[in-house]
Amino acid sequence: MEQTKYLVVGSSHAALEAVTAIRMHDAEGSLTLVTRDTLLPYSPTVLPYVVSGRSAPGDVFLRDEQFFAANRVDYRRGAALEALHTGRNAAELADGSEIIYEKVLLATGAAPAIPPIPGLDQVKYHVLRTLDDATRLHAAISQSKHAVVLGAGLVGMHAAENLVKAGASVTIVEMAKQLTDGYFDPTAAQMIEKAFVDNGATILTGSRVVKLAPSAVGATLTLENGKTLEADLLLVATGVKPNMDFLGDSGVAHDRGILVGDSMQTSVANVWAAGDCAxxxxxxxxxxxxxxxxxxxxxxxxIAGMAMAGDPGLKHYPGGVPLNTYHFFGRHAISVGSSRLTEGAEVVTRFDEASGRYLKAIFKDDRLLGIYGVNEFFDGGVMCQLILRRVDLSAVKQRFLANPLAVGRELMSKLWR
Amino acid sequence: MGRGYNTIAFDAARCDGCGDCMTACAGAKTGTQDKTRSRIQIVGDASGGFELALCRQCGDPKCVTVCPAGALTKDGASGVIDWNAAKCVDCLLCTVGCAYAGIALDAGSGHVAKCDMCYESPAGSPACVPACPHGALTYITTSRIYNEVGDWEDLFAPGLAGCQGCNTELLMRHTLRRVGPDTVLATPPGCVPGMGSVGFNGTTGTKIPVFHPLLTNTAAMLAGIKRQYKRVGREVLALAIAGDGGASDVGFQSLSGAAERNEQILFMVVDNEGYMNTGMQRSSCTPYGAWTSTTPVGKGSGGMPSQGKTQDAKNLPLIMVNHRCEYVATASTAYMEDLYDKLDKAIEASKRGFAYLHVYSPCTTGWRFPTDQNMEVARKAVETNFVMLWDYTPGAGLRFTRPVDQPLPVTEYLKAMGRFRHLSPDQISHIQAKVVENLAFVKQMVHRASAPGGET
Structure with a gap:
């Protein structure tokens, strides 16, 4: 029976960071990385740029074989996890083989969530989560005349912009009342919407597709209000769901994802989880x-890698702070922190219509909770630290709002440079 | 073994916000004068001071880990985090990952931009540093020492029996690595044998021949050994590492004699300003006012309170200059690049004649300061001109190697340790006046050396 001290499942950002963290503390312990991917590691985040043609599909890899060899990692591609038998610390792979682990990290990521719309399984549609998906979508875009994108998250919006620029007529259908819901506030979403409409896209927010059927060009979509849309290219970008089918009767607690504690440990001993599946x-x-x-x-x-290796330098996970950047039609939008308005929160907004610059900051007790900007550049990483450190901004608030870039840097230099 | 890297240091106290560094950077990197496009950003604060945002070339760079396109990489050789324009997708996630505002959007190009230390420039050094008219930016290249020395063999025993926080282990390991295995070492009684050079249980504490002369005859014995090796045709470096007591007090006649005969030896003095290993008695290198066990602080007798040492220290390195040695220098472990330059020169000079290296060595036990403060105390000594770093050769005369433009008041040094805690204002004035006088004296010698018709 094959055995390994550390088993890492997955090969994207969380898995790669865990490998580095393990090797920082334990240079020798046997380390095996299995991934269902047959390609070298890449980031799902780069895929919209493969779709647009900005990135060549062969030039997006985050690591090469040399990295794994240098770190003494037994790196196995095309090896998907089938089942986790936690009772005997065994990982069963798709080919039926098993690996006995001392510690295992589940960094299996997520897959597109396909909405249960009648007829969707009868039509051809695209998703965007793998490099193959991206290459296929890239090829299809130039052929498309009438494209429909389901879902106005960042993946859908990126693809829609590419379709618009390729000359297709594009319709974006989104259930929520605004675009980029959960990423940007209504004002920023309005600016994004206007940019798309100005460039010829049709935006249908607060709208849902109730039925699909094959048609001569591709698919006919029927909306809630009875109207129909014809699509020769349909992209389903309505969100993702974690890859955790392998949990089965492992006993690992899960809800929407695999539930983890402050050092990414799951409910079962010797099992950690990190990234989009957690x-x-x-x-x-x-x-x-x-x-x-x-x-x-x-x-x-x-954090998971450090915990698995027993690194005494481990600091607990402070909790997730949303961080998003979005580039649309030559403009930048950045969001850092919470958009939820808790009791006693103070919201300050500034909007200059002429320049299109928009800033919104949310404070509570003079501490920053969230900051959003469109065409208003500030250092997102510095803002994130101000939030995480709960820095008291009462003395500098007005200056900060007038120039978050410079005052953020001043605070950084004073407080933690 | 990991590598050390060069770095850009910023001294906020010297910055007046003129922005010349930003102009220089924008010029070097964008061909414009637009300061907003500079990779180094100086920002003013509300109280008139200035702060810095600049890439730190982190060892575990967040910008690299959050890049989805593999466009940022840490170069193992230069330590620089490199940005690959062809791979970058302008997603700006790196700016969200970096907590130091070290990578930011350059609106002029539409891409992110970050400092690359100008490592590919012909000068091989950052454009911003020489542009600063106030010395607020320095290019620290000490990593060169770490990278080179790391590959040399450590000739000192592992572990040590010295006091916690003592810099003499550092000095021993660096010096022995640098002189290499073809060396004979003399360590007279003092802290250096005490911390292990002469060994334990019948084995030596070094991987080179080492002997333990008397305090009085170190230079004489070493000179004889060197001559014997010459006679049998073997090229060895004859090295003494002695304390200030063994050199300036009882060992002085043999030291002076060897210097006068221009013996081909390298004599290093580790000056901790007293007989520290035997219980902290005063030596002729103990400074005025300092507490030692033989210059106590207390009621005194006959109505005369004891207030530490009542005489000024002997300036041994200047006395050695008057022997017209092949090489004489003062050094400090707070300035390792300077120390290494001098060690190199002293080794070369010892092939021709007598080389003398005087290293100031703060003593955590005898001077009474916290064990983590050794470098800080050593640095303060130089920054206040309490000690001066210079070197001398018969050809070039005496010159400062680390001149201090704006010396701190000597109290900054005195208050860093307990042995001066009792000083009266009069005593402090005396010490400050002595610092000024010593500086003037050395300056005169520097002036004489550089004046036309001076020493050649």
Whole structure:
């Protein structure tokens, strides 16, 4: 029976950070990384840029074989986890083989969540989660005349912009009342919407598809209000669901994702989880949430790796702070922190219509909870630290709001440079 | 073994916000004068001071880990985090990952920009540093020592029996690594044998021949050994590492004699300003006012209170200059680059004749300061001009190697340790006046050396 001290399942950001963290503390312990991917590691976040043609599909890899060799990692591609037998510390792979682990990290990521719309299984549609998905979508975009994107999250919006730029007529259908719900506030979403409409896209927010059927060009979509849309290209980007089917009767507690504690440990001994498959606490509440963003995946992966290796330098996970950047039609939007308005929160907004610059900051007790900007550049990483450190901004608040870039840097230099 | 890297240091106290560094950076990196495009950003604060935002070239860079495109990499050779324009997708996630505002959007190019230390420039050094007219920016290249020395063999025993926080272990390991295995070492009674050079249980504490002369005859014995090796045709470096007591007091006649005969030896004095290993008695290198066990502080007798040492210290390195040695220098472990330069020169000079290196060595036990403060005390000694770093050769004369433009008041040094805690204002004035006088004296010698018709 094959045995390994550390088993890492997955090969994207969380898994790679865990490998590095383990090797920082334990240079020798046997380390095996299995992934269902047959390609070298890459980031789901880069895929919209493969779709647009900005990134060549062969040039997006985060590590090469040399990295794994140098770190003495037994790196196995095309090896999907089938089942986890926690009772005997065994991971069963898709080919039926088993690996006995001392410690295992589940960094299996997520897959597109396909909404249960009648007829969706009868039509051809695209999703965007793997490099193959991206390559297929890239090829299809140039052929498309009438495209429909289901879901106005960042993945859907990125793809929609690419379709618009490729000359297709594009319709975005979103159930929520605004675009980029959960990422940006209504004002920022309005600016994003206007940019898309100005460039010829049709936005249907607060709208849902109730039925799909194959048609001559591709698919006919029927909306709630009875109207129909024809699509020669349909992208389903309505969110993701964690990959955790392998949990079976492992006893590992899970809800929307795999539930983890302050050092990414699961409810079962010797099992950790990190990244898009994990459900961990939020910085802003004790609730466990899906912190499905790249910076959090790296943070969680690092913490899990340190915990697995027994690194005494481990500091507990402070909780997820949402961090998002979004580039649309030559403009930048950044959001850092919570958008939820708790009791006693103070909201300050500034909008300059002429320049299109928008800033919104949320404070509580003169401490920053969240900050959002469109075309208003500030250092997101510095803002995140101001939130995490709960820095008292009462003395500098007005200056901070006038120039978050410079005053943020001044505070950084004074407090933690 | 890991590598050390060069770095840009910022001294906020010297910055007046002129922005010349930003202009220089923008010029070097964007060909414009636009300060907002500079990779180094100086920001003013509300109270008139200035702060810095600059890439720290982190060892565990967050910007690299959060990049989805593999566009940022840490270069193992230079330590620089490199940005690959062809791979970057302008997603700005790196700016969200970095807690130090070290990578930011350059609106002029539409891409992120960060400091790369100008490592590919012909000068091989950052454009901002020489542009600063106030010395607020320095390019620290000490890593060169770490990287080179790390590959050399450590010739000192593992572990040590010295006091916690003593810098003499550092000095021993660096010096022995640098002189290499073809060396004979003399360590007279003092802290250096005490911390293990002469060994334990019949084995030596060094991987080179070491002997333990008397306090009085170190230079004489070493000179004889060197001559014997020469006679049999073996090239060895004859090295003494002695304390200030063994050199300036009872060992002085043999030291002076060897210098006068220009013996080919390298004599290093580790000056902790007293007989520290035998119970902290005063030596002729103990400074005025300092407490030692033989210059106590207390009621005294005959109505004369004891207030520490009542004489000024002997300036041994200046006395050695008057022997016209091949090389004489003062050094401090707070300035390792300077120390290494001098060690290199002293080794070369010892092949021609007598080389003398005087290293100031703060003593955590005898001077009474916390064990983590050794470098800080050593640095303060230089920053106040209490000790001066210079070197001398018969050809070039005496010159400062680390001149201090704006010396701190000597109290900054005195208050860093307990042995001066009792000083009266009069005593402090005396010490400050002595610092000024010593500086003037050395300056005169520097001036003489550089004046036309001076020493050649």
């Amino acid at each position: 459900q961990a606490k939020s910085f802003f509440s004790d609730d466990k949430v899906m912190n499905s963003i790249l910076p959090d995946a790296t943070e969680q992966g690092r």
